[in-house]
Amino acid sequence: MNNRLKVLRAERDWSQAHLAELLGVSRQTVNALETGRYDPSLPLAFKIARIFDQPIESIFSED
Amino acid sequence: MSSVEDPKMSWPVRIGGLFFLGLAGAGVGYLVGGRMEVEDLRWDDALALVIAAMLLMTGVILAAMAAMRSSKLPPACGPLQALVMLIAGGLMVAPIWGPNLASPDVVFIGLVLLSLVQSVANLMLWCHADEMLRRVMVETSALAFWASQMALFLYAAAERLGLTGGVSAWGMMAVLMTIYLLASAVASMRRGLH
Numbered sequence: 248m249n250n251r252l253k254v255l256r257a258e259r260d261w262s263q264a265h266l267a268e269l270l271g272v273s274r275q276t277v278n279a280l281e282t283g284r285y286d287p288s289l290p291l292a293f294k295i296a297r298i299f300d301q302p303i304e305s306i307f308s309e310d
Numbered sequence: 311m312s313s314v315e316d317p318k319m320s321w322p323v324r325i326g327g328l329f330f331l332g333l334a335g336a337g338v339g340y341l342v343g344g345r346m347e348v349e350d351l352r353w354d355d356a357l358a359l360v361i362a363a364m365l366l367m368t369g370v371i372l373a374a375m376a377a378m379r380s381s382k383l384p385p386a387c388g389p390l391q392a393l394v395m396l397i398a399g400g401l402m403v404a405p406i407w408g409p410n411l412a413s414p415d416v417v418f419i420g421l422v423l424l425s426l427v428q429s430v431a432n433l434m435l436w437c438h439a440d441e442m443l444r445r446v447m448v449e450t451s452a453l454a455f456w457a458s459q460m461a462l463f464l465y466a467a468a469e470r471l472g473l474t475g476g477v478s479a480w481g482m483m484a485v486l487m488t489i490y491l492l493a494s495a496v497a498s499m500r501r502g503l504h
Contacts, residue, residue, distance in 0.1 A: 271440070272440040272441070272442065273387070273440055273442070273443065275442070275501075275502065275503055276440050276441070276442040276443075278502060279442055279501045279502050279503075282502060284500065284501050284502045285442050285445070285501050285502075287441070288441050291441060
């Protein structure tokens with residue numbers, strides 16, 4: 248699965264640590280999400296969408 | 311921006327940290343090795359000691375990371391991971407080295423108590439972990455179970471066929487821990503945890 252997490256985070260000038268804090272996960276998890284090494288659970292995907300104020304499908308897309 | 315950024319470690323601090331870790335490792339190695347007949351060491355004891363050293367080293371590194379780079383790990387997970395690793399290392403050393411300090415039954419009681427603490431720490435780690443760390447723990451367990459089961463089956467079959475034999479339960483435990491460590495490394499690297 249692809250995602251625009253890195254772009255969205257950069258647009259807001261947030262660090263990985265800050266996003267991790269907002270999501271309640273570790274910085275390693277944010278890094279793994281951004282690099283495509285980990286696909287989030289549905290609850291975490293919803294949380295990401297809520298934080299960036301965008302629909303899930305505009306953040307995550309199929310390969 | 312957040313206030314949870316970790317401070318950058320300077321090179322002198324990094325080199326000093328590595329030097330300290332090396333010194334601590336050499337000290338522990340001297341203390342443990344000095345009380346054992348290394349020439350008479352069986353292969354299972356040697357493997358258990360290597361695994362114990364790796365677990366203890368990982369525990370010390372995790373403890374240092376938890377102290378200096380706490381945002382890299384889920385809250386409370388760093389100290390718990392370090393504790394789990396250090397206890398696991400102690401559990402692997404104690405049956406070999408413990409009788410130098412106390413009688414075998416006292417050592418065994420200590421091992422039972424340590425195992426209980428280890429189980430509670432593992433449970434707490436699971437509760438505090440975020441979803442990716444839990445996924446890594448589950449994948450490690452699955453991979454280690456699959457590989458251990460296959461190794462045990464092949465050994466048992468070879469023993470039944472009269473081709474081999476004589477591996478003690480302690481030897482099997484040392485092999486199991488080796489497999490577990492390898493599985494943990496593979497599962498962690500897949501997620502970029504290294």
